[in-house]
Amino acid sequence: MEAIHHHPENTICDCCQGQMSEIGSSIVREEADFIPAKMKKVQHIEHAYECKICKGDVSQKAQIKRGKAPQPPIQRSIASPSVLAKVIYDKFSQYLPLYRQVKEWERYGLNTNDKNLSNWVIRASHDWLKPIYGQLKRFMMAKSILHVDETYGQIINRSDGKSGQSNAYNWVYRSVPSQGPTIVLFQSSLSRARSVLESFIKDYSGTIVCDGYSAYDKIKGVSFANCWAHVRRYWMKAESKNGKIGVSYCDELYRLERKFKHLSPSKRRKNRQKYSKPIVEKFLDWVEKSPFFGKNALARAAEYTLNRVNGLKAFLNDGRIEMDNNPAENAIRPNVIGRKNWLFSFSEAGAKANAICLSIAETAKANGLDFYRYLLKLLRDLPNLDFYQHPEILNQYMPWSKMIQAECGPKI
Structure with missing residues (x-):
């Protein structure tokens, strides 16, 4: 903290012309104060x-030692870990497009262009953030919801x-709080076909909470829990x-869910069976017996509901399952905000880098980390670690690890 002291312009008494003495001060x-x-x-x-000594002894081998500089994140580049971390942080946390960052860097004295910045993000993402992404995915695929x-x-x-001009797609996958630290992963793809999902969750076994899109169906080893928020919208x-x-009917179920929110999964399941299940059955029975026909909004709502009966009942049998997909919809929001600013990706490599960076950003935030400090830690340390030979090293760099929480968590 800086203190600025303000004294009178002169300390001569206006009455007797004598030297005045200080009697106190007050804040x-x-x-x-902003320091650029x-x-x-x-x-x-x-x-x-x-x-x-050894040099002068012909019987001894010359003894030479050389200091070793740390490896940079990008070879033969002026991009230091701090510069890379700043570029990635500004784009994926502040949603500042690279072309607008160029002007900021010029103000700081670094002359560059958006193509350079883009290449830096792609290289750093591929070389150092992708291994973290891969390890996060391994932890995620071990979860059951x-x-x-x-x-x-x-x-x-x-x-x-x-x-x-054709649509590409960004998928988001989010774990549930009842199964350990939250993980949020994004995936860039050219389509939203079922094969994209199947490829990403290969060998996964568990439950996926999702909306009513047809890709979310008929995958071996996977059951699907459908979203009541989508039903309500219809x-x-x-x-x-x-x-x-x-x-x-939907509002009554949500009213009960608010009551059950802080219960343990086992107690939540018990209460759902007792209170929510009769409402669900009554609602579905009413829809099934009502004469809703045609192509109007009412008929579409009835059809949407009846086509997903098993998925809509899934939350009743497992207290860990949410009754809607709002966690995923909330998780994908940063991508939507970013899209409004970035507009598009020039290449598939750039789109994949975006997905990796967003994944690290949102998982870091979900685990209470300062995203910039976490990036800086990764970009300084990983270039100097042999994690390909010893992949267990990456566990120390997970957002929930003691080391990362201590160095990149909230400052007290």
Whole structure:
């Protein structure tokens, strides 16, 4: 903290012209002072030492030691760990496009362009963040419940021959709090076909909480729990007396869920069986027996509901399963916000780098980390570790590890 002292311009008494003595002081205000960031050039100089004694002894081998500079995240590049961390942080946490970052870097004294920044992000993501992403995925695939959702994106240069105006997709996968630290992973793809999901969750066994999209079905070893929020939206669109009845059933279930929110999974299941199950059965029985036909909003709501009966009942039998897919929809929101600023990815490599960086960002935030400090730690340490030979090293760099929580967690 800096203290600025303000004294009178002169301390001569206006009455007798004598020297005045200080009798006290008081703090009149405190204010925040912004100190702009600055750049500095850093040279890494390796020093060599030799033993003069051994050098003079012809029977001894020359003894030389050389200091070793740490490996940079990108060879033959001026991009230091701190610069890379800042670029990635600003894009994926502040949602600042690279072309706008260029002007900021010029203010700091670094002349570059958005193509350079893009290449830095792609290289750093592939070399150092992708291994962290892979380890996070291994932990995620060991869990038995996942939330999954997808949204569209745009990739200009596509490998499938389609126009850059065609939709690409970003998938999001989120673990549940009852199964350990939260993990959020994004995946970039050219389509939203079931094969994309099957490839990502290969050999996964468990339950996926999802919306009613047809890709979420018929995958070996996977059961699907459908989202009641989507059901409610369909009945909301049916602006009629029966539409309001459908919404009221959903609202009653949500009212109960708010009561069960802080219960353990076993107690939540018990209460759902006792209180929620009769409402679900009554609702489905009402929909099944009601004459909703045609192509109107009411008929679509009824069809949507009846086509997903088993998935809508899944939450009743497992207290760990949420009754909607809101966790995944909330997790995908940063991608949507970013898309409005980034607009598109030029290449598939860039889109994959975006997915990796967003995954690290959102998982870091979900585990209470300062994303910038976490990036800086990864980009400083990983280039100097042999984690390909010893992959267990990566466990120390998971967002929930004691070391990372101590160094990158909230400052007290």
